[in-house]
Amino acid sequence: MSKSLWGALGAVLFAVVVAVGAVVVTRAASAPPGAAAPGSSDVSPAASSKSSVPEGDSADAGFARDMAAHHQQAVEMSFVVRDRTRDTDVRRLxxxxxxxxxxxRGMLLGWLDLWGLPKVSPxxxxxxxxxxxSEHGSGPKPKEDGLMPGMATRAEMAALGRADGKQAEIQYLKLMTVxxxxxxxxxxxxxxxxxVPAERALAQGMVDAQQSExxxxxxxxxxxxxKPGA
Known part of the structure; x- marks a missing residue:
């Protein structure tokens, strides 16, 4: 296995470890007053107050909803290519x-449940x-078809499903890059x-892992x- 592949897999493993820790932190932050957090004997009043639950229109809730949907397509795309090629490196990725x-995705949806917020945006x-x-900028613009930036169209997903071997590998790698x-x-x-600190930590783990990938x-x-691109 190449050094670059080991590096990317290590980054992915780091993201998973961060995510697992995020669940514990979030459960602690969402626990009712006086309740003990998993793995601990006490929860501070500040962590367990209702004010720690994000609003429905907050960045925390918006990110959880949008990234859950974004991740869902990546999962679907990956299962498609896994069955369209025999290449070890691409199948492992x-x-x-x-x-x-x-x-x-399960963690993001779980947080929305804990917060008592809808899992789907209006x-x-x-x-x-x-x-x-917010003051942090306008953010990326949605695609003309209303999809979030980076998401493949139905036509692109259908084309991936029809491809085989090297062609499927290239299409997948290009689509997943975007x-x-x-x-x-x-x-x-x-x-x-x-x-929410746990969500920020998970988000940064995603950045690090996906940049390596x-x-x-x-x-x-x-x-x-x-090469990447059309």
């Missing part, structure tokens, strides 16, 4: 992305609109704007005589 992002809410409501770029931008927004995918594309 796809498995790692699917496994990691499925776990993270129909009139712009994709990633929460990134434009997908990660959109995901990194969103996670960077949460790392700056979210107020972007480097890995660039190398895999180069090996196949291709």
């Amino acid at each position: 796809a498995y790692d992305i699917a496994n990691t992002q499925a776990n993270q 129909p009139d809410a712009p994709p990633m609109g929460w990134m434009g409501h 997908h990660h770029q959109g995901g990194v931008a969103m996670a960077q927004g949460c790392a700056k704007q979210c107020t 972007l480097e890995l995918m660039a190398g895999l594309l180069k090996e196949r005589g291709a």
Whole structure:
């Protein structure tokens, strides 16, 4: 296995460890007054107060909803390519992305449950609109079809499902590169704007892991005589 692949897998493992720790921290922050947090004997009043629960239109809630949807497509895309190629490196990358992002998606949706907030944004809410409501900038613009930045269209997903072998590998790596770029931008927004420490930590872990995977995918594309982009 190449050093770049080991590096990317290490970054993914780090993100999973951060995410597991995030669940414990969030459960502590969401516990009712007087309740003991998992693995501890006490919870501070500040951590257990109702004020620690994010509002429905906050960056914390918006990131949880949008990244959960963003991750879902990455999981679907990864399972598609896993069955369309025999290449060990691409199949391993796809498995790692699917496994990691499925776990993270479960945590994000779990937080929304703990906070008592809807898991789906209102129909009139712009994709990633929460990134434009603070001093940190306007955030990335949604695509013309209303999809969040980085997400593949139905036509692109269908084309991936029809491809085989090297063609499927290249299509997947290109689509996932764009997908990660959109995901990194969103996670960077949460790392700056979210107020729940556990969620900020998870978001930063996503940034670090996906940036490493972007480097890995660039190398895999180069090996196949291709490069990121159309």
